Amino acid sequence: xENIDYSxxxxxxNYLRNIPSIVWVVKGDVIVSPNVEKIAGTFIVxxxxxxxxxxxxxxxxxxxxxxxxxxxxxxDSITCGTNTLTVSGNVLARYFKLSRxxxxxxxxxxxxxxxxxxxxQANPPPGFVDFSKLVPRFSEIPN
Numbered sequence: 033x034e035n036i037d038y039s040x041x042x043x044x045x046n047y048l049r050n051i052p053s054i055v056w057v058v059k060g061d062v063i064v065s066p067n068v069e070k071i072a073g074t075f076i077v078x079x080x081x082x083x084x085x086x087x088x089x090x091x092x093x094x095x096x097x098x099x100x101x102x103x104x105x106x107x108d109s110i111t112c113g114t115n116t117l118t119v120s121g122n123v124l125a126r127y128f129k130l131s132r133x134x135x136x137x138x139x140x141x142x143x144x145x146x147x148x149x150x151x152x153q154a155n156p157p158p159g160f161v162d163f164s165k166l167v168p169r170f171s172e173i174p175n
């Protein structure tokens with residue numbers, strides 16, 4: 033129900049190893065509330081072992097889905113058009129339901145935006161060094 037954002041106050045970011053980086057491993061689903069506008073980190077959404085993400089007509093709960101806005105009823109559907117969502121990092125999930133409906137004729141940004149900010153590659157948490165090699169690499173100096 034709250035934004036998750038990297039706070040770099042009092043952090044020396046002159047070195048890549050000092051940039052905060054977090055990995056969320058979720059055994060279930062990630063469901064984002066309509067009022068949340070920013071989340072940060074690498075989200076690995078595994079689901080549980082018995083749930084299926086087959087669409088008959090919707091995936092099972094806890095199958096490993098990333099839902100950008102809960103829209104189970106009309107009231108939530110209306111609030112899903114109020115805010116955009118920016119994900120700073122990565123999301124690996126078995127199923128994505130991007131359900132934000134934000135629209136503004138004067139804006140050039142989408143309802144949902146995923147920004148791979150390179151934190152996982154720059155400063156992988158312990159146990160994720162090999163994993164960080166699988167996602168695209170960013171350099172400090174553009175070629």
